Amino acid sequence: MGLAENELCYDLVQEWLKNNPKASICSAEGVYEFRDIAIFQDYHGLPEFRNAVANFMGRVRGNKVTFDPDRIVMSGGATGAHETIAFCLADPGDAFLVPTPYYPGFDRDLRWRTGVQLVPVVCDSSNDFKITRQALEAAYEKAQEDNIRIKGLLITNPSNPLGTFLDRDTLRSLVSFINEKNIHLICDEIYAATVFAGQPDFISISEIIEADNAIECNRDLIHVVYSLSKDMGFPGFRVGIIYSYNDAVVSCARKMSSFGLVSSQTQHLIVSMLSDDEFVDKFIAESAKRLATRYKLFTRGLGQVGIGCLKSNAGLFLWMDLHELLKKQTFEAEMELWRVIINEVKLNVSPGSSFHCPNPGWFRVCFANMDDQTMEVALSRIRTFMLKNKEPTRPKKTLCWKNSLRLSFSSSRRIDDFMMSPGMTPHSPLAQSPLVRART
Numbered sequence: 001m002g003l004a005e006n007e008l009c010y011d012l013v014q015e016w017l018k019n020n021p022k023a024s025i026c027s028a029e030g031v032y033e034f035r036d037i038a039i040f041q042d043y044h045g046l047p048e049f050r051n052a053v054a055n056f057m058g059r060v061r062g063n064k065v066t067f068d069p070d071r072i073v074m075s076g077g078a079t080g081a082h083e084t085i086a087f088c089l090a091d092p093g094d095a096f097l098v099p100t101p102y103y104p105g106f107d108r109d110l111r112w113r114t115g116v117q118l119v120p121v122v123c124d125s126s127n128d129f130k131i132t133r134q135a136l137e138a139a140y141e142k143a144q145e146d147n148i149r150i151k152g153l154l155i156t157n158p159s160n161p162l163g164t165f166l167d168r169d170t171l172r173s174l175v176s177f178i179n180e181k182n183i184h185l186i187c188d189e190i191y192a193a194t195v196f197a198g199q200p201d202f203i204s205i206s207e208i209i210e211a212d213n214a215i216e217c218n219r220d221l222i223h224v225v226y227s228l229s230k231d232m233g234f235p236g237f238r239v240g241i242i243y244s245y246n247d248a249v250v251s252c253a254r255k256m257s258s259f260g261l262v263s264s265q266t267q268h269l270i271v272s273m274l275s276d277d278e279f280v281d282k283f284i285a286e287s288a289k290r291l292a293t294r295y296k297l298f299t300r301g302l303g304q305v306g307i308g309c310l311k312s313n314a315g316l317f318l319w320m321d322l323h324e325l326l327k328k329q330t331f332e333a334e335m336e337l338w339r340v341i342i343n344e345v346k347l348n349v350s351p352g353s354s355f356h357c358p359n360p361g362w363f364r365v366c367f368a369n370m371d372d373q374t375m376e377v378a379l380s381r382i383r384t385f386m387l388k389n390k391e392p393t394r395p396k397k398t399l400c401w402k403n404s405l406r407l408s409f410s411s412s413r414r415i416d417d418f419m420m421s422p423g424m425t426p427h428s429p430l431a432q433s434p435l436v437r438a439r440t
Helices: 010-019 031-038 047-060 077-089 133-145 168-181 205-210 247-259 264-274 277-303 331-345 372-388 415-419
Strands: 072-076 095-099 117-121 150-156 184-188 222-227 239-244 317-321 362-366
Touching: 010 277, 031 264, 047 072, 047 239, 047 264, 047 277, 072 077, 072 247, 077 184, 077 222, 077 239, 077 247, 095 133, 117 133, 117 150, 133 150, 133 168, 150 168, 168 184, 168 205, 205 222, 239 247, 264 277, 277 317, 277 372, 331 372
Parallel strands: 095 117, 095 150, 150 184, 184 222
Antiparallel strands: 072 239, 222 239, 317 362
């Protein structure tokens, strides 16, 4: 339950592939196009690929905005897109503001080779982790005091790990902030179509700067990162997209994209699939329906044993609150609880400290990468664990943990240092979430 994958609609994709065998150059029906696709292609991407992606990006955002295919820059997944945009906008030592809690992979994607720093904007549970102007100003001023040059603000909308998306007023506030500071705004919108509870609908940053007349914006400061990894459930295809309103960034990113292209074979298949409007509409609607059902079932199961979660409306995960189970309200206690969950309950949930969460006791739980039977097994294990630790004879907050359980690293050692130790690789899906091999 630590991997944010969307496997709930693979049957729809498989059905489409069976009905459209010519979409693949490796099928008997599509082999006649093999030569044209296998030879060198334009490094900017197949024109029909950029057109299909631009149309799809507009469709999943409710056709409220349109995207220019000439601004589509492809990359090897969102990972490559983030690194490329960091190279384009910042020099080593420069920094981006990032509201907490945030996806741990950003510490890898934006920092490892670029030399860029990430400065947390502290958002906590007191207001459901909402991004405030006060928190932005505090982080910006602290960076200035430390002689760190802030080049931009990075947000994920919808949020990973919160599973929520930003409202219009918050987005307007962010645009006003970056305009005043003359810094860039990078919007990671890879969960744009992974929304299962509307009212209000998801709002893209593109809608704010294109269709919202209430806000003025220097468009050269706005950049969108997108991918098919979450919305379509294709992380293995490595289809990442940079969409920038800045001509210089588009030009630079396009030159750099030759180091991380999407294969022409993948582009060819994606063109056929995304150009099928009937299929796309059916897929988006059914995905939202299945995600909503899974979220409802899982949160209901957690609620039956007294576990609360942040109210979510998007994403492939939920933000689970276990702070009442901590022996102390510390990150060391959070890690001790995580070890109990991983070793005794045998579930791989990700502790909030790996997402730079300022409040101990929160855990991200992925619920879309398994079938219904596996979900029931997970809920059964959680119920058993909670009931065991809610026996009336037990003192409050005293858990049935084995006395032998101890942390294997000092309390002063940061969790990301722990995860960068030998044995963890850049290929780990969640680079700074503690992953261990479950004992059988």
